[in-house]
Amino acid sequence: MRRISAVVLAVALLSPSLPTTSLAAEQAGISPETVTDYLHAVIEAHRTFYTIHVVERLQKDGMTTAAENWRAKKNTLPLPVQFLMESNELAMKTGTRVNYRLISLWPINPLNAPRNASEQSALDALRKHPERSVTGTVQINNETYFQAIYADHAVSQSCVNCHNTHPDSPRKDFRLQEAMGGLVIEIPMGR
Ligand code: HEC
16 A cells, blocks of 8 residues: 555656646636636627727718628628627527626616526625626526626727717617626536
């Protein structure tokens, strides 16, 4: 018994291919908060880039505009929210069951209102502390998902202008950099 432990110890000490930090990480796993933080960073980067360097740029040049009915209407771009929803649908098709969507206390589309009291209070909390995500668990189809909600900021003047002038927008005084709503990210806890 003592002999085996000594051999194991010697292998562990001598082997350069056993970095202790990666073993520790494997045992501890990655927290769901960290996973949603990673996803948020990527989704937000795509959203900001698309809005500033595609939608705003082409609109400024007078080349095209973004519109709800972009599929039917020639020479129009998907709205930033549609870009996000379309990308979410493709992500869901991968079978990972990660899903994300935008919600707001002042939605142009009533379907983007908070779905329940806890989403409502998450949006209230994000108004006061936009830098802190609101996390918890939710049940979707009898399965537990980790949910994180991040503030969705008006990163470009085009966010503000479009929402403030949209006939269905319940708010007309959004300002640059303000949190206009929340990005909800849900990942299954099963695995
Ligand atoms: C050209 C117009 C336009 C631009 C630019 C635009 N939006 Fe929107 N946005 C809309 C419309 C229209 C909807 C509702 C679409 C739907 O779901 O039918 C929407 C939806 C949203 C929602 C979900 C709640 C709601 O209002 O229905 C949020 C949050 C949001 N936008 C924030 C932003 C932010 C932040 C930006 C900039 C990064 C932005 N929008 C840029 C038109 C725009």
